[in-house]
Amino acid sequence: MERVRRRSRVLDAQAPLKDLRDIKVLVFHPDNQDGLQLIQQLQRIGCQVQAFWPPLPVLPERTEVVFLAIRPDALDVNFEWLKTEDEPTLIAVVDFENPTIVEAVIKANAKAILPLPIRTFGLLSTLVVARELNVRMKEQQKKLRKVEEKLLGVQRITEAKNILMRMHGISDADAYKLMRGQAMSKRTTVEDIAAAIISADGILSFEK
Amino acid sequence: MSNKDPVKIGLLFSDSGATSTIGRSQLQGALLAVDDINKQGGIDGRELLPVRYDAQSDPAMYARLAERLITRDKVNVIFGCYMSSSRKAVIPIIEKWNKLLFYPTLYEGFEFSNNVIYTGAAPNQNSVQLAEFMVSNFGARVYLVGSDYIYPYESNRIMGELVQQHPDSKKLAEVYVPLTADFKHFQNVIRDVQAKKPDFIFSTVVGDSTTLLYRAYAEAGLSPKQMPIASLTTSEAEISQMGANIAAGHFTSAPYFQSIESEANRSCLARYNAGFGDLCVPNMCWEASFFQVHIFANAMRKSGSDEIAAILPFVLGSEFEAPQGRIRIEPSNHHTCLYPRIGIANSKGQFTIVREARRAVHPDPYLVTHSLGDWAARIDNLEI
Numbered sequence: 001m002e003r004v005r006r007r008s009r010v011l012d013a014q015a016p017l018k019d020l021r022d023i024k025v026l027v028f029h030p031d032n033q034d035g036l037q038l039i040q041q042l043q044r045i046g047c048q049v050q051a052f053w054p055p056l057p058v059l060p061e062r063t064e065v066v067f068l069a070i071r072p073d074a075l076d077v078n079f080e081w082l083k084t085e086d087e088p089t090l091i092a093v094v095d096f097e098n099p100t101i102v103e104a105v106i107k108a109n110a111k112a113i114l115p116l117p118i119r120t121f122g123l124l125s126t127l128v129v130a131r132e133l134n135v136r137m138k139e140q141q142k143k144l145r146k147v148e149e150k151l152l153g154v155q156r157i158t159e160a161k162n163i164l165m166r167m168h169g170i171s172d173a174d175a176y177k178l179m180r181g182q183a184m185s186k187r188t189t190v191e192d193i194a195a196a197i198i199s200a201d202g203i204l205s206f207e208k
Numbered sequence: 209m210s211n212k213d214p215v216k217i218g219l220l221f222s223d224s225g226a227t228s229t230i231g232r233s234q235l236q237g238a239l240l241a242v243d244d245i246n247k248q249g250g251i252d253g254r255e256l257l258p259v260r261y262d263a264q265s266d267p268a269m270y271a272r273l274a275e276r277l278i279t280r281d282k283v284n285v286i287f288g289c290y291m292s293s294s295r296k297a298v299i300p301i302i303e304k305w306n307k308l309l310f311y312p313t314l315y316e317g318f319e320f321s322n323n324v325i326y327t328g329a330a331p332n333q334n335s336v337q338l339a340e341f342m343v344s345n346f347g348a349r350v351y352l353v354g355s356d357y358i359y360p361y362e363s364n365r366i367m368g369e370l371v372q373q374h375p376d377s378k379k380l381a382e383v384y385v386p387l388t389a390d391f392k393h394f395q396n397v398i399r400d401v402q403a404k405k406p407d408f409i410f411s412t413v414v415g416d417s418t419t420l421l422y423r424a425y426a427e428a429g430l431s432p433k434q435m436p437i438a439s440l441t442t443s444e445a446e447i448s449q450m451g452a453n454i455a456a457g458h459f460t461s462a463p464y465f466q467s468i469e470s471e472a473n474r475s476c477l478a479r480y481n482a483g484f485g486d487l488c489v490p491n492m493c494w495e496a497s498f499f500q501v502h503i504f505a506n507a508m509r510k511s512g513s514d515e516i517a518a519i520l521p522f523v524l525g526s527e528f529e530a531p532q533g534r535i536r537i538e539p540s541n542h543h544t545c546l547y548p549r550i551g552i553a554n555s556k557g558q559f560t561i562v563r564e565a566r567r568a569v570h571p572d573p574y575l576v577t578h579s580l581g582d583w584a585a586r587i588d589n590l591e592i
Contacts, residue, residue, distance in 0.1 A: 017576045044320055044541050045574045120320045124574070 016132045020124075021046040023131075024062050028055035029069040029093055037118040038067060038093070045124055055079065059088065065131060067114065069093045070104050077108035089134040091126065111137075153191035160194035163201045214257035215250070215514060217242075217504070218277035220288030220298070221497075225265025226387045226415040227290050229445050233488035234312055235260065237497030238287050240480050245505045252509060256501075259283060265290075265415075267297035274301040284308065284514040285504060287497065291414070292316060292359050299324065308516045308523075310504060312496035314440060314462070316362035317573035323516065325503070325523060326543040327496040327535075329463055331366050332572045334440050336579075337548040338410075338461035339370035341563060342438045347407030348377035353397055353421070354412035356384040363412045363440060370578055380404040389417045394424035401435075402428060409437045418442055419450040422458065432457030443491030444558060452557035463546040464495040464532040465559040473531035496544075499530035503537060536568065543571030 025047040029035035035051060042049045050060070055068060059081045066088045070077065081087065092110035094101055105113065112130035114123070157179070164175040176190075179197070183190045219238050222231030242256045250256055259281045261273040270289060277283045278301065286302065287310045289295040295311055302309045302323045309321075314328035342350075350371050354360025364382055371377045381404060385393045394417075401409060413421050418441070425437060437458040444466050447455040466477060476498065480490060488494065507522035508514050524539035536545040545568035551559025 020574075020576055040540070041320065046572075120322070124318065 016128050016135075020128070023047055023064045024060070025049045025065045025067065025127075026056075026059065026063050026088075027051040027067045029053060029067060034093075034116050034118045035069075037120070038114075038123075041118070041120045041123050042127075044120075045127070047127075057081075063088050065089045065091065065127065067091050067093050068108065068110075070101055070108065070110075072096060072101070075100065075104045077104050082108060087134075089131045091130050153189075153194070156191060156194040156198060160197040163197055212253055214255040215508070216257050216259055216281060216283045217501075217514075218274070218281065218283040218286035218288070219258045219260035220263055220270060220273055220277065220286050221260070222265040222290060222294075223262035225263075226417070227265045229416055229449060229488075230414075230443070230491070230493050231263075231265065231290055233445050233491055233494040234288075234290065234497040236480070236484055236488040237312070237490070237494035238501050240476070240484060241498045241501035241505075243483060244479065245501070251505055252512075256505065263288070263294065265294075267291075267293045270294040271297040271301055274298045275305075278302075278305045278307055284516065285310065285519075287312065287501060287504075289313065290493070291357065293357060295324075306516055308514075308519065310500040312500050313493055316359045317575070318362075319573060320541055322520075322542075324542060325500065325537060326571070326573070327500040327503075327537075328493065328544075329440075329546055329548070330543055330571045330573045330575075331363065332575050332578060333463065333546050333548050333569050334461040335363060335366045336370060337550060337563070337565075338438055338440065338459070339367055339578075341461070341550050342408045342410070342436075342459065343371055343374050343377075346436065348372075348374035349380055349405075349407045350378070351380045351401050351404060351406035351409045352382040352412075353409060354384055355387050355389075355414050355417070357387065359414070360384065360412035364410070366578055367410050373579065380406045385413065385417070387415055387417065389413075389420065391420050391424065393417075394420045395428075397421070398424045398428045398430070401425075402430070406435060408435060411437050411439045412441065413439075414441045416449070418446045419454075422446075422450045422454050426454045442553075443489075443493070445489040445491045445494075447553055447557045448489045452553070452555055455553040455557070456555050458553050459550060460553070460559060461548065461550050462492040463548060464492040464530075465549060465551045465561055466490050467551070467558045467561055468532060468549075470531065470533070472529050472533075476531045495531050499528050499535060502528050502530075533568065538571055541571060541573055543573050545570055 025042055027039055027049060029038060029051065030053045039049050039051050068090055070092045090108055090110045091112045091114055092105045092108060093114045093116065095116040111133045112126045114126055160179060161172060161175040164170065164178060165172065179190050179193045183193045219235060221235040222228050242258050245256050259277060263270040263273055274286060277286055285308045289298055289311050290313050292315050298309060299321055303321060307323065309324045310327060311324055312327045314334060317330045348371050352364045352368060354364055368379050381400060383397055411421060439460050442460050477490060503523060503526055507519050507526055510522040511518040513519060524537055527534055527536045533547045538545055548565045548569055549561050550563040551561050554560045
């Protein structure tokens with residue numbers, strides 16, 4: 001089969017495309033030609049679109065993507081819905097790119113930029129890439145939080161082990177065994193036992 | 209303003225190169241419509257005057273000639289392009305000068321330009337129907353072979369996805385050959401087909417090499433009764449190149465076949481045969497190229513101008529009694545409501561239509577996930 005090319009396909013890359021027809025998209029853009037073209041192209045793609053201007057203070061439930069016009073006369077991006085854990089994917093619609101506007105775009109934590117005038121070509125990719133980016137960032141934040149907790153736990157366990165080794169004159173391994181035994185009998189985690197030991201040690205040291 | 213000057217239109221097809229057979233037929237379809245219109249007194253007394261260039265199946269040439277049509281020949285409307293690469297090359301020019309392009313070719317979807325009218329089938333008007341038919345009649349183990357460019361990639365993505373919705377489905381291979389592939393390429397492909405034994409072959413091989421695929425298949429002694437080739441692009445034109453005996457028994461999904469039994473089709477073919485003879489073999493792209501010139505002429509009669517801003521409102525939503533049935537330009541996406549059909553090639557080099565849509569199917573060029581069964585409610589099963 002030489003001279004015949006085989007394409008290997010990354011099937012996963014299609015996943016973010018699959019639910020485009022189900023997602024709720026909000027357009028915060030003035031009611032003008034650009035706003036209309038943006039809405040029409042989103043409808044061609046098949047998204048469920050609603051448009052408002054000025055932006056709403058509270059988002060309708062299950063809003064996944066927000067197109068937000070950031071303009072010289074609408075620079076305030078201090079929306080409550082941008083500060084939530086579950087923030088939607090934000091795509092900034094801009095017609096200037098002076099530092100004032102760019103700063104507002106950054107502050108709004110936009111995942112993509114849509115420059116005016118609207119061109120139909122490119123909107124689909126922008127939408128999909130921004131959504132994917134948002135999902136990945138949220139996943140990474142979740143992972144990071146877990147890693148931080150884990151790291152803190154490990155630090156605590158080491159500290160608690162040191163306390164036990166000092167108090168009882170036992171080895172590192174025995175100190176850990178002791179804590180694990182306590183955790184099992186009290187049906188809690190080694191991290192919790194470690195925290196209890198550290199706080200008890202603090203109180204005891206204070207009394208000395 | 210009573211203006212009796214001719215109305216110049218641009219015809220930009222390929223009379224030479226890899227896709228010249230279809231390109232020539234698209235040109236002939238457009239010229240037949242021009243002839244029709246001029247015989248009826250033109251557009252309010254103004255003669256339609258085609259300015260035509262051979263783009264030689266080369267995207268760069270398409271772009272250059274589109275600009276020449278606009279700047280030197282002063283046309284406001286261009287009819288043309290076949291492969292997606294040629295359309296993509298022309299669109300920036302058309303948009304830059306704010307002119308109008310009528311594109312008479314099936315393509316892979318995912319496009320909208322305010323300056324383009326798309327009159328060929330979108331995937332939801334041919335691929336879904338073909339997958340449904342092949343899977344229910346032959347099985348869901350498919351071998352995909354295509355020319356090496358974007359239309360086959362996307363068509364194969366859709367076909368692979370559709371077929372895989374079926375239990376017991378399997379994509380046995382996805383193979384691409386160059387546009388200029390020779391016979392040896394296809395012998396290799398067919399050897400691989402024989403080893404993998406699919407239920408059917410889905411071919412998105414386009415252009416003049418199509419013949420070679422079917423010939424390699426026939427020479428290997430394979431039987432379309434057991435393992436047919438299904439295609440979206442193999443039309444009467446390709447069949448006349450390869451010979452009816454080689455094509456017989458294979459399937460094509462398209463909105464138009466010469467064998468459609470309608471008055472509009474019969475009279476259109478009769479006019480073509482009387483006036484133009486054997487310059488090309490009428491096929492789906494010929495028909496789209498034919499009816500889109502009429503759509504334009506009818507719109508211009510209403511607008512009085514062929515400037516895009518004036519004429520577009522009359523193009524959008526307009527209907528025409530085309531050879532395939534009454535078609536309509538869908539205003540929301542500039543594509544066309546068409547009639548999906550499945551044909552099996554017969555011993556006369558024509559298609560026997562085995563299924564057809566009762567009503568026009570709406571174009572949905574941005575549909576990512578197609579579903580088997582979508583079309584079932586809307587088709588007539590014509591099999592005996």
